[in-house]
Amino acid sequence: MKNLTKNLASITLPPLLAATLSAADFHAGRTQLTAEERGRILQVQDAGGPFEQLWKAPGFDGTWGLLKWDPDHSWAVADAPPDLLDQVREEVGQVNQEPRKGDDLSLTVTVYRFKRQGFLTNPVGSFELVARNREGKAVWIALDRVKSSQSLANSLADSDSQIMARELRRKLRVAFQ
Numbered sequence: 001m002k003n004l005t006k007n008l009a010s011i012t013l014p015p016l017l018a019a020t021l022s023a024a025d026f027h028a029g030r031t032q033l034t035a036e037e038r039g040r041i042l043q044v045q046d047a048g049g050p051f052e053q054l055w056k057a058p059g060f061d062g063t064w065g066l067l068k069w070d071p072d073h074s075w076a077v078a079d080a081p082p083d084l085l086d087q088v089r090e091e092v093g094q095v096n097q098e099p100r101k102g103d104d105l106s107l108t109v110t111v112y113r114f115k116r117q118g119f120l121t122n123p124v125g126s127f128e129l130v131a132r133n134r135e136g137k138a139v140w141i142a143l144d145r146v147k148s149s150q151s152l153a154n155s156l157a158d159s160d161s162q163i164m165a166r167e168l169r170r171k172l173r174v175a176f177q
Contacts, residue, residue, distance in 0.1 A: 029112025032073050032130050033141065041141045050171035053143040060139050062176045063102040067092055067131065076111035080125065084111060087165035095172055105131040105139055123148045123160045127168065144171065 031038065044053045056062070069089045076085050088109050113126035129142040146167050148160040 027112055027126065027128075027143070029077065029126065029128075030075060030110055031112065031128060032075075032108045032110055033128070033138070037130075037138050037141060040138075041143060050174040051142040051144045053141075054175060055138075055141045057137070057139050063100060064131070064139070065100055065102050065104040066096050067172075068104055068106050069093075070106045070108045070132075073108040074110065077114050079116060080111045080114040081159070081161045083159070084114075084125065084161040084164065085109065087159075087161040088168055091165040091169035092172075094169055103133055105133060107131050117148075117160070123164075125164050129168070129172075142171075142175070144168070 033041070041053055041055045044055050069092055074085055092107060108130045110128040111125050112128055115124045117123045124145055124147045126145050127143070130138055131140045133139050146164045148163040152163045152167055154166075
């Protein structure tokens with residue numbers, strides 16, 4: 001049974017079939033992905049890196065010039081802190097401080113779920129990050145959950161938004177070094 005499961009996990013589905021199957025398996029929140037792109041990210045079994053799921057376009061070597069924030073398509077659920085997207089944008093700006101070579105990419109960030117802090121629980125944000133080239137084609141897609149905890153804070157004054165945004169920046173740097 002273990003071998004059967006392993007073999008089934010290694011099967012690559014045609015994009016159209018994967019897109020058809022993706023509707024039931026994909027997150028229920030708002031998305032900036034096409035049906036075909038949802039199928040691609042769902043085929044990623046284990047990202048093997050900092051993100052829960054990370055898809056890279058074939059031939060993409062992980063380099064880009066500037067990662068430009070897309071304010072027209074970035075979005076957060078009403079439960080998310082009002083400053084969360086602003087904090088993520090600021091941290092993406094920090095990624096751009098390092099000299100990089102390659103084409104500029106446009107980054108859309110969607111916070112499709114946010115669980116507020118409760119008694120003995122920390123807030124958790126569910127994020128979809130999509131980097132597109134000038135032609136509008138997805139170059140990489142990442143899905144991840146980030147839990148705000150004091151262990152990730154730089155100071156006691158750090159807000160949940162700052163902690164989550166900083167953690168996303170760290171994950172970007174690790175995934176694309």
